[in-house]
Amino acid sequence: xxxxxxxxxxxxxxxxxxxxxxxxxxxxxxxxxxxxxxxxxxxxxxxxxxxxxxxxxxxxxxxxxxxxxxxxxxxxxxxxxxxxxxxxxxxxxxxxxxxxxxxxxxxxxxxxxxxxxxxxxxxxxxxxxxxxxxxxxxxxxxxxxxxxxxxxxxxxxxxxxxxxxxxxxxxxxxxxxxxxxxxxxxxxxxxxxxxxxxxxxxxxxxxxxxxxxxxxxxxxxxxxxxxxxxxxxxxxxxxxxxxxxxxxxxxxxxxxxxxxxxxxxxxxxxxxxxxxxxxxxxxxxxxxxxxxxxxxxxxxxxxxxxxxxxxxxxxxx
Ligand code: CP3
Numbered sequence: 001x002x003x004x005x006x007x008x009x010x011x012x013x014x015x016x017x018x019x020x021x022x023x024x025x026x027x028x029x030x031x032x033x034x035x036x037x038x039x040x041x042x043x044x045x046x047x048x049x050x051x052x053x054x055x056x057x058x059x060x061x062x063x064x065x066x067x068x069x070x071x072x073x074x075x076x077x078x079x080x081x082x083x084x085x086x087x088x089x090x091x092x093x094x095x096x097x098x099x100x101x102x103x104x105x106x107x108x109x110x111x112x113x114x115x116x117x118x119x120x121x122x123x124x125x126x127x128x129x130x131x132x133x134x135x136x137x138x139x140x141x142x143x144x145x146x147x148x149x150x151x152x153x154x155x156x157x158x159x160x161x162x163x164x165x166x167x168x169x170x171x172x173x174x175x176x177x178x179x180x181x182x183x184x185x186x187x188x189x190x191x192x193x194x195x196x197x198x199x200x201x202x203x204x205x206x207x208x209x210x211x212x213x214x215x216x217x218x219x220x221x222x223x224x225x226x227x228x229x230x231x232x233x234x235x236x237x238x239x240x241x242x243x244x245x246x247x248x249x250x251x252x253x254x255x256x257x258x259x260x261x262x263x264x265x266x267x268x269x270x271x272x273x274x275x276x277x278x279x280x281x282x283x284x285x286x287x288x289x290x291x292x293x294x295x296x297x298x299x300x301x302x303x304x305x306x307x308x309x310x311x312x313x314x315x316x317x
Pocket of ligand 1: 026041069130
């Protein structure tokens with residue numbers, strides 16, 4: 001198995017950083033768009049064979065160093081009776097439950113567990129499982145009381161334990177919107193719940209990556225949770241953040257997805273800058289600061305992965 005990602009998460013010295021991309025399987029891939037013409041987004045995430053096929057698409061095309069389970073952070077809310085609906089013109093909508101009965105719907109766990117088993121049989125790179133941060137999930141559900149955040153946290157812990165038992169190698173928590181809270185709100189609505197998740201997972205020994213947009217505002221709080229990595233967006237230079245984060249915690253990021261979607265010459269300048277600044281830094285995982293945008297040219301992704309991988313041969317010269 002290519003375990004570059006696992007080694008980077010242990011902050012070991014490496015010839016090059018591992019590379020994977022948030023939303024590496026999605027609308028910028030023609031093969032994904034073709035499947036989406038035939039099936040709803042909900043069908044794609046709730047059919048293990050389809051979720052398997054989509055997870056593998058970017059791995060087969062670009063030979064990235066990690067796969068991320070194809071699913072969605074809002075899938076879990078179906079257990080509370082919510083239904084996710086995604087329409088081209090309306091975007092993502094969560095439809096609240098109409099009756100108590102819906103609460104017993106447990107197909108989410110069995111679907112995700114089956115998808116993970118299929119993936120683990122065939123992957124030669126680590127598999128990243130994930131969940132949403134309770135604050136971000138609660139925000140989409142419009143349920144931000146302490147009681148709801150508690151319920152979401154408890155369910156999230158069970159959900160992650162199931163993913164780990166099923167075989168994922170790494171967990172990433174997407175608390176996308178927590179980084180834009182005020183300090184006081186962050187301390188009340190996000191931090192305590194993230195803390196409970198990290199403490200609950202600790203005995204299982206699986207590395208956890210924490211992602212929020214705006215995570216550079218909460219470097220010390222996020223570091224105090226002792227994740228194995230913090231994922232940053234492009235608001236601040238990654239080298240500066242590397243120097244602020246304790247050296248035992250890896251940093252992930254932080255190319256602007258808009259730059260990946262733009263002209264190749266501009267992309268090249270930014271990538272060289274990032275790679276040069278992070279050269280010789282331990283605990284660096286190459287990624288975007290947020291997900292791949294739908295209009296991103298496949299050639300740009302191809303170039304990016306080749307460029308990062310070329311550091312391997314350069315380091316031997
Ligand atoms: O990273 C990956 O490739 C793994 C799969 C994944 C998806 N969503 C697939 C997806 C992951 C990890 C997510 C996380 C997610 N989902 C987040 C956190 C990260 C972030 O982007 O901030 C959030 C907030 C969601 C909720 C969500 N899902 C929204 C608001 C939307 C609609 C807007 C959009 O960006 O498309 C989605 C849809 C979604 N999730 C798509 C994919 C591939 C697009 C569906 C399609 O158009 O077919």
